[in-house]
Amino acid sequence: MLDTYHAFQLFDEMPIQLMSSAEEMQAIIKGLEKTQNQFISIAELEVGSVTKLYSVVGRNVDALALYFGEDPTRCPFEQVNSLRIFKTILQE
DSSP, X not given: OHHHHHHHHHHHHHHHHHHHHHHHHHHHHHHHXXXXXXXXXXXXXXXXXXXXXXXXXXXXXXXXXXXXXXOTTTSOGXXXXXXXXXXXXXXX
16 A cells, blocks of 8 residues: 555656756756857857858969969969979979
């Protein structure tokens, strides 16, 4: 009989514990969403900055290729080997 009483008592407390757990989970989810939104806003700014830097470097590489008499379309930014160009200059 005593065990049955404790079982009913635990059963009555279970919804309260579930509600408490649900509230904690909701608070955690809201905190994570806030952190995610902050991260995304900062990351968007950083991506913009890196994109701008990449564009500036690309224009500088194009100008450098033109300076050395190369066609920038044949020497894309990713393939430019500055060391090779400077060795050529030293040999001339």
